[in-house]
Amino acid sequence: MAVDKSQVDYVAKLARLEFSEEEKEKFVGDFNKILQFVEKLNEIDTENVEISISSYPMFNALREDEVKPSLSLDEVLLNAPDKENGYFRVPKVVD
Amino acid sequence: MDFEAVIGLEIHAELSTKSKIFCSCTTEFGKDANTHCCPVCLGLPGALPVLNKSVVDFAIKAGLALNCKINKDTYMARKNYFYPDAPKNYQITQHETPLCSEGYIEIETDEGVKRIGIQRIHIEEDAGKALHEGENSLIDFNRSGVPLIEIVTNPDMRSPKEARMFFEKLRSILLYTEVSDCKMQEGSLRCDANVSVRPKGSTEFGVKTEIKNMNSFKALEKALEYEIERQINAIKKGERIVQETRRWDEARGQTIVMRSKEEAHDYRYFPEPDMVYLKLDDEWIEDIRKTMPELPDEKKKRYIEEFGLPEYDANIITTSKELAAFFEEAVNIGGNPKTISNWIMGEVLRILNDREMEITDVKFTAKDLVKLISLVEKGTISNTIAKKVFVDMFETGKDPEKIVEEKGLVQITDEAAIREIVNKVLDENPQSVTDFKNGKTKAVGFIVGQVMKASKGKANPQMVNKLVEEELLKR
Numbered sequence: 058m059a060v061d062k063s064q065v066d067y068v069a070k071l072a073r074l075e076f077s078e079e080e081k082e083k084f085v086g087d088f089n090k091i092l093q094f095v096e097k098l099n100e101i102d103t104e105n106v107e108i109s110i111s112s113y114p115m116f117n118a119l120r121e122d123e124v125k126p127s128l129s130l131d132e133v134l135l136n137a138p139d140k141e142n143g144y145f146r147v148p149k150v151v152d
Numbered sequence: 153m154d155f156e157a158v159i160g161l162e163i164h165a166e167l168s169t170k171s172k173i174f175c176s177c178t179t180e181f182g183k184d185a186n187t188h189c190c191p192v193c194l195g196l197p198g199a200l201p202v203l204n205k206s207v208v209d210f211a212i213k214a215g216l217a218l219n220c221k222i223n224k225d226t227y228m229a230r231k232n233y234f235y236p237d238a239p240k241n242y243q244i245t246q247h248e249t250p251l252c253s254e255g256y257i258e259i260e261t262d263e264g265v266k267r268i269g270i271q272r273i274h275i276e277e278d279a280g281k282a283l284h285e286g287e288n289s290l291i292d293f294n295r296s297g298v299p300l301i302e303i304v305t306n307p308d309m310r311s312p313k314e315a316r317m318f319f320e321k322l323r324s325i326l327l328y329t330e331v332s333d334c335k336m337q338e339g340s341l342r343c344d345a346n347v348s349v350r351p352k353g354s355t356e357f358g359v360k361t362e363i364k365n366m367n368s369f370k371a372l373e374k375a376l377e378y379e380i381e382r383q384i385n386a387i388k389k390g391e392r393i394v395q396e397t398r399r400w401d402e403a404r405g406q407t408i409v410m411r412s413k414e415e416a417h418d419y420r421y422f423p424e425p426d427m428v429y430l431k432l433d434d435e436w437i438e439d440i441r442k443t444m445p446e447l448p449d450e451k452k453k454r455y456i457e458e459f460g461l462p463e464y465d466a467n468i469i470t471t472s473k474e475l476a477a478f479f480e481e482a483v484n485i486g487g488n489p490k491t492i493s494n495w496i497m498g499e500v501l502r503i504l505n506d507r508e509m510e511i512t513d514v515k516f517t518a519k520d521l522v523k524l525i526s527l528v529e530k531g532t533i534s535n536t537i538a539k540k541v542f543v544d545m546f547e548t549g550k551d552p553e554k555i556v557e558e559k560g561l562v563q564i565t566d567e568a569a570i571r572e573i574v575n576k577v578l579d580e581n582p583q584s585v586t587d588f589k590n591g592k593t594k595a596v597g598f599i600v601g602q603v604m605k606a607s608k609g610k611a612n613p614q615m616v617n618k619l620v621e622e623e624l625l626k627r
């Protein structure tokens with residue numbers, strides 16, 4: 058699979074990022090190099106090999122259903138760029 | 153051409169855990185904004201989610217109650233999207249490996265029992281809430297990280313009514329198992345629908361739309377009715393149905409476009425790197441199976457077999473776990489099951505519907521109802537008086553025996569006393585006596601009514617009937 062500029066545009070849009078034409082050209086090259094590198098994996102026969110989601114041989118990291126104190130409202134809003142009556146205030150979003 | 157609808161539902165239910173899915177903040181509803189938040193549910197960098205074991209327990213329970221296969225090896229997935237109520241810019245959910253799959257619910261349609269398939273149930277976190285105000289949106293993250301199960305059905309429903317019946321049955325099962333409190337007004341049970349239409353008899357699917365924002369059973373039914381008609385009309389006019397998301401506008405009674413498929417999200421799911429595999433064993437699943445209560449279908453079957461209730465009555469009483477508990481309590485105290493069921497189906501449900509109340513809100517107890525019934529059975533009061541005592545009992549929560557005593561409602565069974573009232577009524581209504589003599593038997597009913605009225609409903613109706621006829625014949 059080879060990446061062209063339209064795919065760079067699409068990924069940038071999904072990530073809400075903007076780039077110059079020059080940067081996008083560079084990304085086309087970078088993306089293709091990364092993909093070529095990862096494509097190496099296709100050379101391995103993975104027939105009958107189970108999917109792996111983690112390199113740690115671990116499972117069931119669980120906690121009991123217990124309530125513990127939350128942060129104070131001041132702490133919650135400490136880094137908020139904008140706030141109102143205890144709410145985070147953001148530009149209007151309507152789905 | 154005749155059309156048929158094809159409907160599938162996606163239901164989100166908040167689980168009844170005390171704490172959130174990945175952190176120890178409380179799930180309590182209705183508190184001040186942003187007071188139930190911590191680094192995990194605010195999505196602060198470096199915070200590590202740890203799965204709440206009860207979430208898994210509840211989801212397994214829901215899966216077992218909905219006849220699902222429980223998948224022993226699953227993992228969480230990351231679903232990427234930008235919306236200000238999702239603080240991490242992704243939601244931790246399940247994608248390729250839902251915890252439960254391939255279940256079903258049976259509903260009673262006019263054509264008989266119909267099985268609606270459940271494709272999957274998976275666990276995930278809820279998002280925060282956005283309030284839209286003027287130029288801004290205000291965000292409250294108290295709901296962020298509240299555990300959810302998402303239940304996805306197969307496209308097995310063919311009418312809005314079937315969809316409603318399915319949703320009602322599902323709610324009933326979730327309430328029986330106490331997996332969720334299912335408060336639709338508080339958003340702890342939410343339903344979206346996928347709907348398409350096709351020529352009747354066709355096996356191919358038409359283009360579907362997704363309907364959101366249906367906050368009650370009635371809204372679900374109305375929104376689907378509207379959408380199906382809209383699609384059929386469009387096809388008849390030769391228009392193309394567009395795959396899109398539409399919102400039900402309750403006030404306007406219409407579905408309105410939210411976004412079309414062209415702008416649809418690309419969620420780029422991948423295995424959640426902050427979490428490890430979830431591995432269940434038979435023992436875990438069996439332990440949960442042991443806690444399973446009797447479910448509505450089993451209960452209904454038992455009421456029919458054990459108590460001889462009509463299927464219709466058994467169905468209604470078992471729909472509500474609390475109503476069923478009230479019925480069983482009354483039966484255990486020693487009332488006749490059929491009489492109790494008749495009272496519940498009649499007076500009790502009538503007044504509850506009238507006042508928009510639940511059985512758990514009433515002042516009287518199951519014991520009071522049994523007492524009231526036994527007052528009728530012993531002949532102390534008539535059925536008509538009993539209905540009045542019931543209203544009194546409902547309003548005040550007083551013992552029915554006390555109400556009867558205080559209001560002097562004891563039935564008159566003294567033959568001489570009733571005969572005296574009968575003769576008084578006959579004296580006052582000579583025209584009716586003449587009518588009777590002229591063969592108008594309707595006159596009897598009128599006289600009986602007058603006697604009952606004169607006795608303030610207290611005279612024994614059978615005795616009144618008998619004595620009116622006797623005295624009329626004497627005249």
Ligand SMILES: [Zn+2]
Pocket residue numbers: 127172175176177188189190191192193194297
């Ligand atoms: Zn938290």
